[in-house]
Amino acid sequence: MPDSAPSPPRLDIRDLHRVFGGHAVVEAATLSIGAGECLCLLGPSGCGKSTTLRMIAGVERPDAGEVRLDGVRVSAPGLHVPPEARSVGLMFQDFALFPHLNVARNVAFGLDGPRPARHARAMDLLERVGMARFAAAFPHELSGGEQQRVALARALAPRPRLMLMDEPFSGLDNRLRDGIRDQTLALLREEGTAVLMVTHEPEEAMRMADRIVLMRAGRIVQTGAPHEVYNRPVDRAAAAFFSDIN
Ligand code: ADP
Ligand code: MG
Numbered sequence: 001m002p003d004s005a006p007s008p009p010r011l012d013i014r015d016l017h018r019v020f021g022g023h024a025v026v027e028a029a030t031l032s033i034g035a036g037e038c039l040c041l042l043g044p045s046g047c048g049k050s051t052t053l054r055m056i057a058g059v060e061r062p063d064a065g066e067v068r069l070d071g072v073r074v075s076a077p078g079l080h081v082p083p084e085a086r087s088v089g090l091m092f093q094d095f096a097l098f099p100h101l102n103v104a105r106n107v108a109f110g111l112d113g114p115r116p117a118r119h120a121r122a123m124d125l126l127e128r129v130g131m132a133r134f135a136a137a138f139p140h141e142l143s144g145g146e147q148q149r150v151a152l153a154r155a156l157a158p159r160p161r162l163m164l165m166d167e168p169f170s171g172l173d174n175r176l177r178d179g180i181r182d183q184t185l186a187l188l189r190e191e192g193t194a195v196l197m198v199t200h201e202p203e204e205a206m207r208m209a210d211r212i213v214l215m216r217a218g219r220i221v222q223t224g225a226p227h228e229v230y231n232r233p234v235d236r237a238a239a240a241f242f243s244d245i246n
Helices: 049-057 103-108 115-128 144-156 174-191 202-208 226-231 236-242
Strands: 011-020 023-033 038-042 064-069 072-076 088-092 162-166 194-199 211-216 219-224
Touching: 011 049, 023 038, 023 049, 023 194, 023 219, 038 049, 038 202, 049 088, 049 162, 049 194, 088 144, 103 115, 103 144, 115 144, 115 174, 144 174, 174 202, 194 202, 202 226, 211 226, 211 236, 219 226, 226 236
Parallel strands: 038 194, 038 211, 088 162, 162 194
Antiparallel strands: 011 023, 011 064, 064 072, 211 219
């Protein structure tokens, strides 16, 4: 029998809601991400981006709605698969490395299997983020940009089916940022990892996204390719939000 069923999206969220103190901070969030796609969730500070990402990661429980990974429900009414069983990679601005483990061990930390294979996987990723020569160094010996590259290698090591990144580059100096962004994107593409990246910077979303999801006050207001969202803003507020890119 031919295998004709299309594969489900890597991530599919439907009508996700979260209320804090009687106030909906995320309302009816619905989006999906295909295999290998990089989607940027973009919007001003406080609009509910991190809360959305945290519900997908499973560290926050939705008040309503569903999250599916590869078609399998992981959050739904009465169902909550814990974060460690979701096979998602996490990267945050201040997501610290383990201070007492060297770089190679930090990257190999979450891996299963025989030690030589874990070490080989860690070294391969360190090579690809340009950090192999720091394998024996400890986190405090590295700059912020170097730590972020190790954090990326660590997040990708277990081959997560989805990478969740929350403003991962906002702590870095402008000078370093473009290089690390490009390197991150290249590595994610090589690994074929689907990505949801949260950012409040239109320019960053334009540079990294295959698709942009624009969020405002808890709601998704527009979804499209970067050039569509930029050239055909849904309303004046969206146009104003993009206007400071030069
Ligand atoms: P963003 O990431 O877009 O800046 P957040 O998702 O962090 O926005 O926050 C959205 C809104 O929810 C903000 O008004 C924030 O103050 C509020 N919020 C986030 N987390 C909590 C919490 N644990 N308790 C109460 N309010 C929260
Ligand atoms: Mg945030």
